Amino acid sequence: MALNSKTISVDDLVLQGIVNTLEDSNFSWSGTMTELSSKLDKSFHRSKGKLSILPGSPSALRVVINRITNRLRSRGISVRFKRSTDHTRTRFVTFVW
Numbered sequence: 001m002a003l004n005s006k007t008i009s010v011d012d013l014v015l016q017g018i019v020n021t022l023e024d025s026n027f028s029w030s031g032t033m034t035e036l037s038s039k040l041d042k043s044f045h046r047s048k049g050k051l052s053i054l055p056g057s058p059s060a061l062r063v064v065i066n067r068i069t070n071r072l073r074s075r076g077i078s079v080r081f082k083r084s085t086d087h088t089r090t091r092f093v094t095f096v097w
Helices: 010-024 033-043 058-074
Strands: 028-031 078-083 091-096
Touching: 010 028, 010 033, 010 058, 010 091, 028 033, 033 058, 033 091, 058 078, 058 091
Parallel strands: none
Antiparallel strands: 028 091, 078 091
């Protein structure tokens, strides 16, 4: 899918949202993909009823983060994926700048 110069890709939007989140939270953030999705929604003032190009599910957000991980790391942002050790094995992502 070709994008013209005025269209922002979902990768660029998520990258900018993560950078904004890190700037607002003392350059580190940790949480689940669902929590990150909520942070991005608030960052871009997206309401539940409006359409957006942001990923709609936590798994779709993880796919986008996997695509932009090298771009984040080239900016000096560490990206780490973890799981909790309890029975639920919740997946976490941590960003540190």
